[in-house]
Amino acid sequence: MRQGQQVNQGEGFHAEDFATLAQLESDSFWFRARNQLILWATKPLLRAGSSFCEIGCGTGFVIAALAKEMPLVKFSATELFGNALPFARKRVPSADFYEMDARDIPFRSEFDVVGTFDVLEHIQEDERVLAEIHKALKPQGKLVITVPQHPFMWSHQDERACHVRRYTRAEMTDKLKRAGFSVDLTTSFVSFLLPLMYMARRPDRVDSPEYDPAADLRLNPVVNAVMLLVMAIERQFIKVGVRFPFGGSLLLVATKF
Template sequence: MKFCNHCNSQYDADDFICSKCSSAALVEDGIVIHAPEMAYVGGGFKTEAFENLAKLEEKNFWFRSRNQLIIWLMQRFLLKNQQGQSLGKYLEIGCGTGYVLKGVKTAFNNTDAFGSEIFLSGLEQAKGRLDDINLMQMDARAIPYQDEFDVVGAFDVLEHIKEDEKVISEVYRALKLGGFFIATVPQHHWLWSQVDDYACHQRRYEANELQDKMKVAGFKIVETTSFVSLLVPLMYISRSQKRDGRTEFNPSDELALNPVLNFILYTAMKLELGLIKLGIRFSIGGSRLVIGKKQ
């Protein structure tokens, strides 16, 4: 069902014209725009970074490894149809350049996938990657759906939003009963550095913070683990040097890595994924993944 954020009513329609108050979403270049006042400017992210991200993330060890972890856990917990490789109806909030969304659609080819992003500049990059996915501009604090999706994903999005608990409650409303919310966030405040400042992070989450907020919204936690755990010592040293000003900060340093170093770090992350597949769950790590189920 569609949900009107103007009059708080549900309605069933192919387009976004509320049957009760007649409010309508804009459409620009085939993209539905729900929050036009934030489509080009606003907090939470530096929009000029999207173009650089689109060029670098496919080769970067962290983005590749995170995708592999997300897809494996989706296959284990969220798959609706083993034979058809479908998640059902899937929404990704804050899809950015579409890197994760493309990976999900490739892995689960029969999924009815939707991608949302608050900035149109991100969606412009995503359109270049994706030709069979519905894209929309949307504020995650006002999701225009209710009881609609089987799975909602948010991958390193919540930390950019001050009202993260509002977003989690909106996701809960947008999911069908029994649907799943899968999210990743950066972890441990003691890893805070100029990288977080540049990325416009509101917070790094503590170990149980995200799952506690999801429980308050009504979710049952079905899986959680830290990741980027084997690399925490290196990460701590690197972030400490940036935080203390011992090395000059360059926002591309953690993306455009030396190929040899990138391969070594990717190998470490592959080992870590193997340990997670064996049932090991890490309490400490640069990031945290949580899956919640709508009860």
């Protein structure tokens, strides 16, 4: 299957994987490092009394981190798969959760900030989702988004994850602009680890019948700690203004106009 081909009848995820994710996310260098970058990008956009909604919250790992750092913000989250929401509600009892399709968001001018983190790549109609998010945001509201980057990184691993695409920076910024956003910030991340990530996605590895899609979340603790340190160093560069052109993922902040 090639990039852009419909996956899994548009469902976009293996719902049975949520229990595994809920168990492994908190130790995984990838989820922990991504959370730290999301916190860095999102905290300046919110103040006491602000409203934030995460589209496609999964097990609630991201929104739990945000709520812990910003207890005076009103948090909401949506998820297509209802069996993920018990994990999310347990993590953030104070938030409002909705079982909802991101292609049909009922809110209008409701939120100061919306976040969606590694969700768009699962949805064929990604521009429709961006248009719906635009409607849900207040005037001058902010969108924080992460997506997997570089079509040349496409592999069977993406197919197993029910992705329909990996983005280029130009594609993502163009789609945001067409949806009515101006782009404030864009940077790649997982940049220092991109060569290792590329090697890990070799066809001879991920096409093997013995390949375990969750293996990357069960790394040796020493290797996991080293990866976390590398991501922390990378994040410090981003914080001081370095914007990486290449990386396994892409972070963007945009404003509704």
